[in-house]
Amino acid sequence: MKRFNLIFLVVLVLSLPFTLHLKANVLEKLGMVIASGYDKVDGNKIKGTYVLHQIDPSSKSTILTITSESLTSKGARVAANRQSHKKVVAGQMRVVIYDYKLAQSGLSTLVDTLFRDASVASTIYMAVSKESAEDLLTHKYTQFSDVGSFIVDDIQQNILGEQMISGTLHEFLSALYSTADPMVPLLQRKGDSVELKNVALFNGDKLVGTVGPREAFFLKTIRDRYKSGSIELSLATNQLGDIAKNVKEKTVRIVIENIASSCTKKLISQNPLKFQVNIKMKGVLTESSAQLDFRQVGVIQTLQKKLDDESEKQIQILLKKLISLDSDPIGFGEFFRSRVYHSNLTSDKWHDMYKSASYDVHVDIRIVRMGQIQ
Amino acid sequence: MFFIKNMLFKSKPKFNKPNATESSSFTFATEMAQMNIQLQETFRMLPDFVSRELTNKVTFGVYYLSNLVDSELLNKEILNRLIEIEELLSPEKLVDLLPIGQLLLDDNWNHMQQYILQGWTYIHISGYKYGILVNTAKQRERALTKPENESQILGPQIAFTENLETNLALIHQYLPNPDLSEIAINMGENTQNNIRVVYLRNRADLEMVTHILNTIQALDLESLLDATVLAQWMEDNPNSAFPQTITTERVDRAIFPLLEGKVVIVVSGSPNVIICPTTFLDFFKSIEDYYYRWTVGLFLRGLRVLGIMISLFATAVYVAALTFHYETIPQAFLVPLAQSRARVPFPPLIEALMLETIIQLLGEAGARLPSKVGQTMGIVGGIVIGQAAVQAGFTSNILIIIVALSALSSFTTPVFAMSNTIRIIRFSIIISAGIIGGLGITMSIAFLILHLLRQSSVGQPYFYPPYTIENKNKRDGLVRMPFSSAPKRSVFANTEENNPKGSSDIDE
Numbered sequence: 001m002k003r004f005n006l007i008f009l010v011v012l013v014l015s016l017p018f019t020l021h022l023k024a025n026v027l028e029k030l031g032m033v034i035a036s037g038y039d040k041v042d043g044n045k046i047k048g049t050y051v052l053h054q055i056d057p058s059s060k061s062t063i064l065t066i067t068s069e070s071l072t073s074k075g076a077r078v079a080a081n082r083q084s085h086k087k088v089v090a091g092q093m094r095v096v097i098y099d100y101k102l103a104q105s106g107l108s109t110l111v112d113t114l115f116r117d118a119s120v121a122s123t124i125y126m127a128v129s130k131e132s133a134e135d136l137l138t139h140k141y142t143q144f145s146d147v148g149s150f151i152v153d154d155i156q157q158n159i160l161g162e163q164m165i166s167g168t169l170h171e172f173l174s175a176l177y178s179t180a181d182p183m184v185p186l187l188q189r190k191g192d193s194v195e196l197k198n199v200a201l202f203n204g205d206k207l208v209g210t211v212g213p214r215e216a217f218f219l220k221t222i223r224d225r226y227k228s229g230s231i232e233l234s235l236a237t238n239q240l241g242d243i244a245k246n247v248k249e250k251t252v253r254i255v256i257e258n259i260a261s262s263c264t265k266k267l268i269s270q271n272p273l274k275f276q277v278n279i280k281m282k283g284v285l286t287e288s289s290a291q292l293d294f295r296q297v298g299v300i301q302t303l304q305k306k307l308d309d310e311s312e313k314q315i316q317i318l319l320k321k322l323i324s325l326d327s328d329p330i331g332f333g334e335f336f337r338s339r340v341y342h343s344n345l346t347s348d349k350w351h352d353m354y355k356s357a358s359y360d361v362h363v364d365i366r367i368v369r370m371g372q373i374q
Numbered sequence: 375m376f377f378i379k380n381m382l383f384k385s386k387p388k389f390n391k392p393n394a395t396e397s398s399s400f401t402f403a404t405e406m407a408q409m410n411i412q413l414q415e416t417f418r419m420l421p422d423f424v425s426r427e428l429t430n431k432v433t434f435g436v437y438y439l440s441n442l443v444d445s446e447l448l449n450k451e452i453l454n455r456l457i458e459i460e461e462l463l464s465p466e467k468l469v470d471l472l473p474i475g476q477l478l479l480d481d482n483w484n485h486m487q488q489y490i491l492q493g494w495t496y497i498h499i500s501g502y503k504y505g506i507l508v509n510t511a512k513q514r515e516r517a518l519t520k521p522e523n524e525s526q527i528l529g530p531q532i533a534f535t536e537n538l539e540t541n542l543a544l545i546h547q548y549l550p551n552p553d554l555s556e557i558a559i560n561m562g563e564n565t566q567n568n569i570r571v572v573y574l575r576n577r578a579d580l581e582m583v584t585h586i587l588n589t590i591q592a593l594d595l596e597s598l599l600d601a602t603v604l605a606q607w608m609e610d611n612p613n614s615a616f617p618q619t620i621t622t623e624r625v626d627r628a629i630f631p632l633l634e635g636k637v638v639i640v641v642s643g644s645p646n647v648i649i650c651p652t653t654f655l656d657f658f659k660s661i662e663d664y665y666y667r668w669t670v671g672l673f674l675r676g677l678r679v680l681g682i683m684i685s686l687f688a689t690a691v692y693v694a695a696l697t698f699h700y701e702t703i704p705q706a707f708l709v710p711l712a713q714s715r716a717r718v719p720f721p722p723l724i725e726a727l728m729l730e731t732i733i734q735l736l737g738e739a740g741a742r743l744p745s746k747v748g749q750t751m752g753i754v755g756g757i758v759i760g761q762a763a764v765q766a767g768f769t770s771n772i773l774i775i776i777v778a779l780s781a782l783s784s785f786t787t788p789v790f791a792m793s794n795t796i797r798i799i800r801f802s803i804i805i806s807a808g809i810i811g812g813l814g815i816t817m818s819i820a821f822l823i824l825h826l827l828r829q830s831s832v833g834q835p836y837f838y839p840p841y842t843i844e845n846k847n848k849r850d851g852l853v854r855m856p857f858s859s860a861p862k863r864s865v866f867a868n869t870e871e872n873n874p875k876g877s878s879d880i881d882e
Contacts, residue, residue: 094705
């Protein structure tokens with residue numbers, strides 16, 4: 001019996017490599033994709049662009065770019081494999097870029113293949129490119145050699161520094177399968193550089209519009225707790241009254257660097273649909289275009305009041321814009337579903353209700369410091 | 375498979391029955407001449423056998439092996455005194471005159487022969503059927519030295535020697551405790567070893583002591599060269615890769631377990647003593663941990679545990695990551711790693727096994743070589759092979775670092791036997807990682823833990839603190855705690871918490 005057990009174990013262990021469908025992927029035999037881009041081309045086809053790590057030590061270039069066309073994204077990768085001397089794999093992929101037109105016609109089929117692939121992490125970044133993704137990835141940049149890593153690092157440092165909204169595959173899917181809507185950064189090639197230009201907003205899996213980085217700041221503040229970023233607000237001089245007596249310019253531009261912000265949302269009424277948004281923010285005044293005398297009593301209070309009003313106005317504009325785009329990236333739908341029992345809210349139902357939503361916005365900015373001296 | 379096994383290892387060793395000693399037929403005779411002939415016959419193959427008749431007024435026959443006896447003692451205490459004796463004495467009376475002598479108790483010729491072979495002197499009195507035996511043996515031993523294989527910075531710097539009496543005296547010197555008990559066992563027809571089982575009567579679990587005694591007595595060894603051999607015979611599972619008892623040359627290392635209620639076995643002729651029972655974690659504790667302040671001790675012990683992890687898994691993780699899990703390699707590491715691998719013609723498993731073997735060869739060569747040549751060996755191995763292997767595209771330079779790191783970490787284990795075991799086990803983990811990747815590493819860990827759980831050391835659980843965690847032994851299992859909070863005795867001890875087991879008088 002004991003001998004049988006031993007033989008059984010040995011056979012089991014030896015048969016594991018075959019039965020487990022284990023494929024040996026030896027590192028140096030792989031063409032590892034850093035970034036892939038997909039474009040819509042005529043005739044229902046997809047054009048895939050892949051940026052691969054070049055691991056040949058004698059090669060001058062650090063990347064290898066392959067373009068291929070197919071009906072599906074997986075097919076495009078298979079087609080790309082035919083052009084590569086190494087097996088093209090997606091395990092080290094860090095960013096996926098879809099072009100604007102492709103995103104407008106819906107991404108769910110393309111995203112689907114990513115999350116079905118076990119080797120693709122759910123933390124890879126997604127992005128939309130203003131022009132074609134092929135142009136973005138194949139352009140010969142003079143300032144850096146590896147466009148894939150550049151885009152990844154660009155997105156990553158801006159997300160970690162909380163300057164940009166985070167658009168990972170995980171967040172995209174989680175928004176897509178709930179009643180919220182996804183949003184991802186929008187990239188644009190600007191000469192010999194790549195810029196994180198805007199935030200692309202989706203309705204379901206279809207891109208519907210974009211908002212600028214300043215609005216993205218408010219988007220982030222409303223969505224969750226937030227510890228960085230900065231806003232630039234222009235206040236009309238005549239509204240500031242006494243405190244800006246000596247200022248000649250028509251507007252005073254103030255930059256507030258955010259230290260900590262929190263946002264509480266309330267559902268005030270269901271019919272008509274009305275939400276209350278309360279934002280509390282502590283900030284440091286880092287720049288002011290006019291010389292204001294902060295030693296005087298009441299200057300800071302007045303400034304805070306004006307800043308509150310200005311940001312409330314801007315947030316209202318943003319929320320209206322979101323409604324007009326029929327996109328809910330903040331997740332008011334999820335919030336509604338969590339507050340109303342037995343609402344049986346579906347995404348379609350919510351988008352019908354969303355059109356009539358209105359908001360009551362309160363912002364409370366506290367300037368805690370006037371800058372720091374090192 | 376089993377046929378090959380039978381060919382390799384003969385299932386039954388050929389048993390040579392030792393020829394019956396011719397002398398066994400001899401009996402003691404009253405006449406001096408008869409005794410002379412018989413003794414000459416017995417020791418005819420030993421040229422230094424001395425048989426002398428001292429005839430003054432009485433005739434004494436003195437028999438000894440000249441190179442085993444202390445000649446000064448023999449002259450002063452025996453020969454001089456015997457010459458002065460003027461009347462015929464009975465052996466009983468003679469013993470009184472010779473304080474270092476003792477009466478030959480039985481008329482067994484073999485026993486007398488055995489004593490002479492150990493350096494005693496036999497004195498025969500004409501007219502009596504039996505004589506007396508005098509201990510004139512000269513002990514040949516080296517002086518007490520520093521422990522060489524288990525060196526430490528702090529603590530007593532004294533090591534056991536090859537002499538049983540010295541070793542026992544050292545233990546007594548550290549523990550002048552009336553409860554210190556020794557049980558003597560003789561073993562080995564050829565080597566005539568004395569074995570002493572030492573324990574503290576009021577601390578040790580007596581059931582366990584009985585178990586150990588029974589185990590040793592059940593062994594019928596013909597010869598026993600060293601304590602390490604006895605330790606192997608005592609093991610519950612000799613087929614396991616893991617040593618189940620600690621053998622140490624440090625005196626303090628042997629005293630500490632005694633105080634914990636463990637048993638120390640001293641074997642004559644061996645500079646090592648056996649400590650049992652031993653748990654798996656004991657192998658990673660150094661006695662020096664207790665000499666350092668507890669923060670330092672804790673850090674060093676933690677470092678050692680980290681070292682074991684590195685030496686077991688570092689190379690395996692490299693192999694698994696490069697063969698199967700390229701997704702897990704951090705991006706910053708990816709390109710340099712792939713580039714260094716690009717020139718290597720072997721798959722990662724072969725590459726790793728090859729380099730591991732080279733490192734093991736270096737270690738083995740270093741251990742065998744004289745120390746002066748050993749340094750050259752280090753330079754040849756470390757610089758020439760390491761640097762040249764990378765430049766020749768034989769291995770990747772990252773693997774060199776990993777393999778060197780794991781070799782280095784395997785030597786942090788304080789018990790040499792265990793560090794050897796880790797060096798061996800590493801290979802199987804690497805191979806399983808090369809065949810089925812991370813799953814293989816996980817399976818190896820599972821099998822390793824299962825195996826450890828099945829082991830026992832002299833009947834006590836081997837994988838102890840993980841096996842049953844009780845409140846009192848959570849501390850000082852793997853974590854060196856301050857003395858105020860550490861338990862005073864091990865769980866094998868007979869303490870108030872552990873009810874006494876076994877009866878207090880142990881049959882010898």
